Amino acid sequence: MTTRGNPDTDVTFATLADEARAKVNLTLRVLGRRIDGYHDLASLVVFADCADRLTLEPGVELSLAISGPGDGDCGAASDNLVLKAARLLAERVPDLRVGAFALDKQLPVAAGIGGGSADAAAALRLLARLNGLSLDDPRITEAARLTGADVPVCVASQSSVMTGIGEQLSLVRVPKMPCVMVNPRVAVATAEVFTALGLRKGEILTDVTDVVRSRKWPTEESSVEEWLKALGHAANDLEAPAIKIQPIIGEVLSTLRAASGVRLARMSGSGATCFGLFDSHAEARAVGQALQASHSQWWVHAGVLG
Numbered sequence: 001m002t003t004r005g006n007p008d009t010d011v012t013f014a015t016l017a018d019e020a021r022a023k024v025n026l027t028l029r030v031l032g033r034r035i036d037g038y039h040d041l042a043s044l045v046v047f048a049d050c051a052d053r054l055t056l057e058p059g060v061e062l063s064l065a066i067s068g069p070g071d072g073d074c075g076a077a078s079d080n081l082v083l084k085a086a087r088l089l090a091e092r093v094p095d096l097r098v099g100a101f102a103l104d105k106q107l108p109v110a111a112g113i114g115g116g117s118a119d120a121a122a123a124l125r126l127l128a129r130l131n132g133l134s135l136d137d138p139r140i141t142e143a144a145r146l147t148g149a150d151v152p153v154c155v156a157s158q159s160s161v162m163t164g165i166g167e168q169l170s171l172v173r174v175p176k177m178p179c180v181m182v183n184p185r186v187a188v189a190t191a192e193v194f195t196a197l198g199l200r201k202g203e204i205l206t207d208v209t210d211v212v213r214s215r216k217w218p219t220e221e222s223s224v225e226e227w228l229k230a231l232g233h234a235a236n237d238l239e240a241p242a243i244k245i246q247p248i249i250g251e252v253l254s255t256l257r258a259a260s261g262v263r264l265a266r267m268s269g270s271g272a273t274c275f276g277l278f279d280s281h282a283e284a285r286a287v288g289q290a291l292q293a294s295h296s297q298w299w300v301h302a303g304v305l306g
Contacts (some may be wrong), residue, residue: 015058016129019051020122021157022107023114023150024181024268024275024305026174027234030197032204038149038165039194044217044234046159046174048181049303052106052119054082056126059099062086070105070115073187081120081147088143089127097130108299110187112242112269114150121154150269159306161217173220175227176306178284182256182291183273183299184248193270196241228263228277235266242271249274252298259287275305 024046031040052068064077074080082101090096101123107115124140127133133140135155144151149166159174199205218226243250249272256265256276261283265276278284281304288302 015055016126017053017055018122018125020054020107020115020118020154021051022048022181023118023154024048024179024273025112025236026231026266026305028236028238028269029206029234030199030237031206033199033201034165035202037201039197039199040164041162041166043162044159044172044174044231045153045162046305047157048113048179048301048305050107050181050301052115052122053104054119054122054126055102056123056130057100057102058097058130061100062090062098064101064103066103066105068103068105070107070109071103073109074103074105081116081151082123085120085123085143085147085151086127088146089124089139092139092143093131093133096127098127099130101126108183108185108273110189111183111273111299112188112190112267112271113181113183113273114154114269117148117150118154118157120144120147120151121157124151124155172217174217174306175220175222175224176304177224177227178278178281179303179305180256180259180262180276180278180284180288180291181268181273181299181301181303182252182275182295184246184252184295185297185299186246186248186272188242188246188249188271190270192245193238193242196244197238198241224279231264231277236268238270239267242267246272248272255291255295256287259291261287273299277305 025043027044029042033039064083066074144155145167153162161170252274261278262276267274284302292300
């Protein structure tokens, strides 16, 4: 740990750290497309036990340094969502204390698991800690919403039902479920997937209130078996258009669905990351090890969702 003094107050601040956990869409319904071009969604979101790591050393200048296995895929640091979120918050909070961010990029980029959004959310959490702000401060909420559609749910980093364009959140208790996550290391642009979906502006498929009323998720007292049954009746509407853009997603899904012990396999978000759910950690670890050995070019993580 390092410390840095504030020359104005002579107060010493320690370097702050947080994890940016991967987001996984267990389900994703596209309800329609608004006149403004945005798509209305309804999605059950959980978070995984794999993450990027972000630190913040308090200082006068706002900056970002990127390292780790995925640093080469992040593009220019100046365009990173970490800095975008910080700048949006600084516009809303007078004299916001900032500093030097350092991102250890472990998650694949443009992968449908909200890596960049989770990084931005972690930046907002760190700035909130540094400045004594509550995470439900409306300025944090607005900065998150303006940074990106997945950032609001990533700020809380808790399982939620996400509706609207991502800004409407309802917390839900989802049990821990062993999983294997697989990304074939191909980037999928979210905009391309929505374009392939082919909805016209103003086209409505399903009313959001109908979806909320019809989809009653199991309670926190429900068993994993009840959750798996409920999830089996749902889907990810972006799966088919994503496979058209990157057919290897279909290969990943077929491989997961053929794995021993898998209960459910589906794509997350707009892809290309897919996940398989299992009854036991041992089954998930065994499948993860086998996939890593047979497909060494793929990113594979065996862990827990919830």
